[in-house]
Amino acid sequence: MSVYLYRWGKFAFRRKWIVLPVWLLLFLLLGGLGTALSKPMSNDFSMPELPSARATDILDKHFPGMSEQFMLDAVSGTYVIGAPEGTKLTDPANRAAIDALIAKLSELDIVDHAKPLTSPVAMTEKMGCLADPDPTRCSGAPLNVLSTTAPDTVAFLTVPFAIDTVTDVTEANREAAYEVGAEARNAGLTVEISGSVAMTQEQPSGKSEMIGMAVALVVMVVAFGALVAAVVPIVTAIVGLGAATSLIMLGTSIMQVPGFTTFLASMIGIALSIDYALFIVSRYKHELAVRDSAEEAAGTALGTAGSAVVFAGLTVIIALGALGIVGVQFLTFMGLGGAIAAGFAVLTAITLMPALMGAFGKYLFKPKLPLVAQHDPEDDDSVTVGQRFGRLIGKAPWVALILSVLALGALAAPAANLNLGLPGEDSLPTTSTVRKAYDLRTEGFGEGSNGVLMVVADLAEVPEAQREQAVTALREKLESYEQMDYVTAPQWSESKQGVMLNGVPKQGPNNQDTKDLVAEARDAEAELQAEYGMTYGITGTTAIYADVDHVLLSKILPYLAIVAGAAFILLILVFRSILVPLTAALGFLLSMAATFGATVLIFQEGAFGLIEDPQPLVSFMPIMLIGLVFGLAMDYQVFLVTRMREEFVHGKSPKDAMISGYHHGARVVTSAAIIMISVFGSFIMETDVTAKSFGFALAAGVAIDAFVVRMVIVPALLVIMGKWSWWIPKWLDRILPDIDVEGAKLEQLRAQNAETVKQPVPVS
Structure with missing residues (x-):
């Protein structure tokens, strides 16, 4: 090469x-x-063959068209309305403002007018929940009549939009969907909008x-x-x-x-x-x-x-x-x-x-x-900071190794509490209308109202006389879970062979308790199926998030094994050694654990108050982080350790070879790492929380791997292992291709060219 x-x-x-x-x-x-x-x-963060897809199949079978709302490219919008402080939405002036808002929505050309809109206050009144807010009947009311602190102050209105897919939503559409509430806001109401019609894709x-x-x-x-x-x-x-x-x-x-x-x-x-x-x-x-x-x-x-x-x-x-x-x-x-x-x-x-x-x-x-x-770091006569640091490690390699491992181990401890989630409305900037709608709905209905679980049961195999009993048993089972806030009344299909219930958890979509609730509710199916012959599935944003998180979390260890194994094989080719690649791969695992721990500590647990709104880490971060930091770790391993190997091959002792390689490579690796940290760390300035956490995690990963693992632990191990660092079985050395990362063949080429120049030209 x-x-x-x-x-x-x-x-x-x-x-x-x-x-x-x-x-x-x-x-x-x-x-x-x-x-x-x-x-x-x-x-679109969807995946094929998720457990939630089973619920979608049942929904399509008994409630045709209902599953479209869960298509991640579908255009949806929910207006969340709050009453002025000290008033209720049931007050005449506020009811009139809501009616005016609905009239405006009915005139908006991007709204699907096939289904007429109804005021959430009027709908709640029609359910009989204004005069008698009975929890059994009124749990699904669009007005927060069941609130124990501020009833009748928050309502939501789901609006169908006549836009084909999310990618067809324009900035003009978003602005029109938001500005339609201007008169209601002028009347004193708080009107925010959530859903894909209001979501904007953050770009750098x-x-x-x-x-x-x-x-x-x-x-x-x-x-x-x-x-x-x-x-x-x-x-x-x-x-x-x-x-x-x-x-x-x-x-x-x-x-x-x-x-x-x-x-x-x-x-x-x-x-x-x-x-x-x-x-x-x-x-x-x-x-x-x-x-x-x-x-x-x-x-x-x-x-x-x-x-x-x-x-x-x-x-x-x-x-x-x-x-x-x-x-x-x-x-x-x-x-x-x-x-x-x-x-x-x-x-x-x-x-x-x-x-x-x-x-x-x-x-x-x-x-x-x-x-x-x-000073040129390539000049052997100059004394650089890198050379001094290399000598320090060479004098006390065990001390350097033990202190580094203990520090990284302590930093890795918070990773045991790793909680994953997908970017949702709760992860958006607090200044966005979508996030304001999420927070207002949480205030009025509880956080779980933003992540309703749709439970769809197939009763085709249940005797007709037992269907009511089977649905009652299902509802009671769902309500028995500690993390379930309430379950709405069942909605039957025309054939009476399907039923739909909405379960509202106590916590939000990305909360681990909610994900555990989804798993427990699904596990109960076997018991109900054995007793009644009923099958059911759970879908909705919360269930889909839980499914995606489970799949991604289950892939971390296999992917980590693949990457670590690849590192081991690639480094054998570069260093023609067994122990150096092994220590490089193990060091990578240690740096990953510490990086996860630091990221969990700051972004998930909110340590030191650096993050105003701690959130679960985005589900795909661990796998992406492993892939990226692996590549960067191998960069620094190659640039620093190849020179150490070169010095050892040229006759220096393992300790002197390490110090000399440090002398030649420390400045460029340090400069490269600082640049990486600065570039990645600068993304903490972005408004997108995913970009913030990714930027921090990558910056932390580079800092830990470059300055602790590659520049302390690996050199210390090279001194401790001595000549064994560069041992390789002769049979393996013979079969490995020579990729010549160090450029040794260039000297051979120059020698051949010099010899060719010296040869006298024959006289004919």
Whole structure:
């Protein structure tokens, strides 16, 4: 690999005015197509063959058309109405304002007028619940008549919309759906709207990317001691991220792409593009001092650091691409989006970067800034901070190892309380109308009213005389659960062979108690089926969320095993060792546990008051985090430990080889890690809570893995294990392919070329 990259590096450096226009054309072409053909992204987190799908089948059988409300691309909207303080919605003025709102809704062209709308107050009155709010009859009333603190103050109105799918909802539609309540608000009512008609798909604001790039620029100025060299990796990052994002947006024209894909691609694209360019430019700077020409230096930098970049990028691509193994469609697409960003990061580093080095020529490391980057870490005579730290670890490896493991173990402890959920209305910014509607409904009806469980029973096999008894038994069973608030009266199908009940839990959709309630209620089916012959299923947003969480949680350990196993095999190829890959994989597991613990502590448990509104971690975070941090961990393992192996092979003792490798690689790995942490951490500035938690988790994962595992635990283990670190069975050494990440074949190529030059030309 190193020889091919060496030759390409020299070509791109020399033929820069061919390579650069090609990249510009590709960038403009992808950008134009992505902008012109892109379609709205999807919030569809559905999966095939979930337990909730069984309830949908029963619903379609006995209540045709009812299941459409649970299609995740269906357009829904619920207006939540609150009375002015000190009044009730039953007061004449407030009733009149609600009637006026319904009249406005009836005139709105995006509303489906096939079903006439009824005032929630009038409907509650018709149920006989205003005068006699009996819990048995009135539990399903759209007015909070059963509230013990502020009855008759909150109501909800579900409105059918005549828009085909969520992706067809425009900003004008959202604005019209919200503004229709303007007169009611002027009359003193609180009117908020929830549902997909009001949901907006958050996209990266651009602020996070700018912050990350600004920090990266400062870090690279310090690392290179020159302004131009610090700017060039930013250029490759912009080009790589722009191309990757454009390609993802282009993909929306032919398939539904999950909305969070762009956040993920932005995080990965910026961080990897800058890091990979940093590795190559750092090596190029050193090669300029020892090679005969800048072209030779560029080729050598690409053949050595470029080889490591390709391998490191492949690990990220493989880890993200392997998400397809999980069997969850939206995770597969998100993984592919991240892999595309990683692929462009590698591509710009090994193709665009050498052309830019050729274009800037001798001005790349000018103007040279004073006081920074005074010592070349490749110079064995200079004493760097990395060398001092390596010596410290070498003096007390057991102390460094034990203290690090204990610290990470303590940090990992909160991970035992990990609770997962999907991004819902409760995770939106508190300033959004959807979140306000969620909170207002919680205030009036309890949090569980935002996550009603629809229980649908099939009574076809139940004797007609026993059907009432069977449904009563089902309702009593559901009401017996501690976490169930109440169950509404049964609604029968026309054939009397199907029945539908709504169970309202005490907690919200993402609460673990609610998920446990769903599991317990399903487990009771066997008993009722044996006694009556009745079957039933549970669906609704809450049940679907619980099903998705269960599936994703069950995939974490298999995926972790796959990734750790892949790490072990790949690192055997790189290091030609058994124990080094084993310690790398085990260190990765330790860093993952600590990362989960830190994220749970901050975002789920709200420690230190850093998060105003703690929420369960998004369900797909653990798997995505494993894939991403695995790839990044292998980056740092390769860039730091390959140099240690090289020094050992050249005759140094295990301890001296570790210190020397630390001396040469610590600065670039530290710079790369700081850039990664800054880019990922800047996403905490986003309003989307999922982006916040992802940004924090990735930043924490990089910090823990780079600075504790790769730069303390692994070097300490190399000293402790001594020569055994680099042991490999001879039979395995013979059959392993030589991928030459260190670029050893380049020296052989140079030796051959030098010998060819020395040979006298025969005289004919």
